[in-house]
Amino acid sequence: MSDVTTTKGPLTATKDASGTRVAGLSRRGLLKGAAAVAGLAAGSGALTGFPTIWAQNIKNVTLRQFGTGVSNQNAIAEKVKEDLGFNLELTALDSDAVAQRAVTQPQSYDIADIEYWICKKVFPSGVMQPMDVSKIKNYDKIAKLFITGKLTPDSVIAQGTAPHTVGFVEGEDSTTFADAPTGWMTMIPTIYNADTLGIRPDLTKEVSSWADLLDPDYKGKASILNIPSIGIMDAAMVSEALGEVSYADKGNMTTEEIDKTIALMIKAKKDGQFRAFWKSFDESVNLMASGEVVIQSMWSPAVAAVRSKGIACKYQPLKEGYRAWGGGIGMAKHLTGLERDAAYEYLNWYLSGWVGAYLLRQGYYSACPTTAMEFMTADEWGFWMDGKAAEGEIKAPDGKVMEEPGAVRDGGSFQERMGRVACWNSVMDENKYMIRKWNEFIAA
Numbered sequence: 001m002s003d004v005t006t007t008k009g010p011l012t013a014t015k016d017a018s019g020t021r022v023a024g025l026s027r028r029g030l031l032k033g034a035a036a037v038a039g040l041a042a043g044s045g046a047l048t049g050f051p052t053i054w055a056q057n058i059k060n061v062t063l064r065q066f067g068t069g070v071s072n073q074n075a076i077a078e079k080v081k082e083d084l085g086f087n088l089e090l091t092a093l094d095s096d097a098v099a100q101r102a103v104t105q106p107q108s109y110d111i112a113d114i115e116y117w118i119c120k121k122v123f124p125s126g127v128m129q130p131m132d133v134s135k136i137k138n139y140d141k142i143a144k145l146f147i148t149g150k151l152t153p154d155s156v157i158a159q160g161t162a163p164h165t166v167g168f169v170e171g172e173d174s175t176t177f178a179d180a181p182t183g184w185m186t187m188i189p190t191i192y193n194a195d196t197l198g199i200r201p202d203l204t205k206e207v208s209s210w211a212d213l214l215d216p217d218y219k220g221k222a223s224i225l226n227i228p229s230i231g232i233m234d235a236a237m238v239s240e241a242l243g244e245v246s247y248a249d250k251g252n253m254t255t256e257e258i259d260k261t262i263a264l265m266i267k268a269k270k271d272g273q274f275r276a277f278w279k280s281f282d283e284s285v286n287l288m289a290s291g292e293v294v295i296q297s298m299w300s301p302a303v304a305a306v307r308s309k310g311i312a313c314k315y316q317p318l319k320e321g322y323r324a325w326g327g328g329i330g331m332a333k334h335l336t337g338l339e340r341d342a343a344y345e346y347l348n349w350y351l352s353g354w355v356g357a358y359l360l361r362q363g364y365y366s367a368c369p370t371t372a373m374e375f376m377t378a379d380e381w382g383f384w385m386d387g388k389a390a391e392g393e394i395k396a397p398d399g400k401v402m403e404e405p406g407a408v409r410d411g412g413s414f415q416e417r418m419g420r421v422a423c424w425n426s427v428m429d430e431n432k433y434m435i436r437k438w439n440e441f442i443a444a
Contacts, residue, residue, distance in 0.1 A: 061086035061342045067113025068095055069281055070299070070364070071191050071327060075397060076355060084349055086342050094279050095227045103127060110335050111343060114187070115327045116163040117229055117425040123166065123175060123186050128330045130169050130184035135344050138351040141368050146189040146326065147181055151418055160233065160251030160424030163189060163326040187328030188347045189367035191359050194322035194417040198288060198298025202312040210234075210320050211241035213295055214268050223287055223296035224265075226277035228438040230425050233323050234297045235261050237422065241320050251426035255433055262437040266444045277442060281305075288313055300363030303410070304402050315363075315410040321422035322411075328367070360384050361397045365414065387413030 065072065069092040077088040091109075093101065099118045101108065106127035114122065122128065133139050144150060149157040149164040168178040168185055177186070199207050205217065213222055213234075225231050236253070239245040245260045247253060253261070268274065275293050278284045285305045287293040298315065306313035329350065331343050349355075356372025359365075361380065366372040373381055382388035387409060394403035411417045428434055 057338055058085050058342065061339060062089055063087070063110045063339065063343060063346060064089045064091070064108070065111035065113055065329070066091040066093060066101060066109045067098055067327070067329075068092060068115075070301075071113055071359065075358065079354060079358075080346065080349070083354075084342075084345055088346070095230065106332055107334060110332050110339060111329055111346070112187075112332065113190075113327065113329045115325055115425060116166055116187070117161045117325070117427050119186055119328070119330070120161050120166045120177075120427045121431075123169075123177070123330075126175050127333050128186065129333045129335065130172050130174060130186065131188060131331060131344075131347070132172070133183045133185055135348075136185075136188060136351070137348045138368050138371060141370050142189055142351070143192075143365075143367050143369060145192070145418070146328075146367055151415070155419070158324065158421045158423050159247075159249050160324075160426035162424050163192070163328075167328075187330040188351065189326060189328040190350055190355070191328075191364050191367065192324065192326035193300055193364050194324050194411070194421055195297075195299060196318055196322050196411070197316050198284075198296055198303050198306075199314050199316050200288060200291065200294040200312060201314045203291060203294040207295065207316050208319055209241045210237040210318050213238050213297075214242065214264075214273055215295075216273075218273070218295050220272050221275055221292070221294045222273050223276045223278060223284070223293045224274065225284070225297040226279050226442060228435045229427060229431070230323075230325070231277075231297070232258075232261065232434055232438060233423055233425060235265050237320060237323060239264050241318075250423045252428045253430065253434065255430055258430060258434050258437050262441050265441045269441065269444055304363055304396065308396070308400055308402060317411045317417075317420075321420040322417060323423055323425065324418070324421040325425040326367075358397050361395070365418070369414075383407070383409055385414045387416060 063086065065088055072090045072092040074090065077090050080088040095115065095118065098114055099121050102112050102114060102118065102122040103125050112128060146163050146167055149162045166177050166186060168182045169176060170178050170182055170184070172184055174184065197207065197210065197213060224234055233250065236247060236250040239261045240247060240250070244264050245257060247257055276287055278287060281299065281302055284296065284298055284302045287296065289306050289309050289311050300315055303313050303315045329347065331340065335343055351368040351371060353371035353375045356366030356368055357375035360372055360376065369385065379391045380394065383390045383394050383403065390403055390405050390407045392405055393401045394407065396402050
């Protein structure tokens with residue numbers, strides 16, 4: 001049976017008989033073809049310099065990347081080796097350790113895979129180098145949230161450290177963030193999401209507000225994540241929903257606002273509301289799957305991981321909206337020569353679609369959605385991005401069934417979820433004070 005051509009939005013793709021989108025030529029095929037052409041040309045003396053050096057030395061390149069476990073996944077490193085020919089060495093740490101290592105051990109990594117609130121802390125220290133937009137092939141396909149901060153032209157930019165506010169600098173030696181897009185990016189955006197509370201619907205009543213995290217009915221069965229810069233935002237969403245604190249800007253609280261927020265959390269802790277405080281993905285999954293916790297701060301793939309165990313778990317849309325976050329990859333200042341050329345190749349590969357689809361299948365969003373679409377079936381795209389009911393089984397990247405036919409993504413479509421973002425993960429002017437007060441809460 002011959003392939004048919006279909007068009008969806010701005011992207012045209014082909015489908016095979018099974019309905020799977022297929023590319024005319026794989027990235028690996030393109031690179032092999034380019035290498036063959038370069039080899040022939042070099043053999044004839046037509047080319048000198050970069051193509052020959054690349055062909056001879058690329059297999060010896062190892063790029064050392066570190067970041068959180070969200071996107072530092074072995075499958076990505078394996079695909080880099082397969083498609084690009086060089087090695088990607090990954091180290092996964094928690095968010096606070098990532099921020100510390102980025103600044104204090106800049107020679108220990110080549111690629112920083114970090115969130116934008118961490119970038120706000122790290123980039124001004126001069127340990128990373130701005131990246132030339134002209135070398136990013138799919139720059140024009142990057143989601144506008146990372147360029148202008150707006151989902152649509154009429155969108156209101158949410159509070160907190162919105163990615164576009166720390167996404168650009170003025171020049172190749174700058175460490176000061178630019179007020180508008182320039183030719184130099186601090187990071188190439190890769191991943192983002194809208195976070196909310198995870199619940200065990202079989203063990204909770206109706207949940208509709210962030211305030212429900214402190215509902216006395218869940219005494220001893222609630223949890224909040226113990227990463228100060230993120231946890232404080234969840235705490236603020238709860239405090240505001242309860243009417244206990246009114247913030248001028250949740251993403252940049254005054255010391256008085258921090259004090260009121262932490263006081264509320266300490267009181268809840270002393271009243272026995274919290275069962276635990278978690279830092280890692282696995283901790284959150286285990287707490288929810290065991291039933292020790294029935295409502296908590298949670299990440300989308302963690303909800304999916306609980307469901308994959310056959311246990312009811314829901315990522316609950318809340319009337320006050322979502323707390324959003326975004327991440328990207330950037331280059332260490334010391335990176336030069338062949339390694340920097342390989343890093344640019346890696347950045348372009350990251351935005352070319354395979355990784356975007358891989359991350360979408362875990363419940364995240366791709367910063368370059370139209371290229372990710374090429375690597376997904378129409379049914380997958382409909383479920384993850386359009387909020388449509390699944391026609392068939394929805395599977396994780398490892399092939400495990402995540403959702404059965406008829407399922408609809410919690411919170412609906414991309415537009416519905418990202419269109420209701422109330423705040424972004426943030427670094428405040430009073431960051432040191434906030435961390436000290438947060439630690440008082442955890443120790444109380």
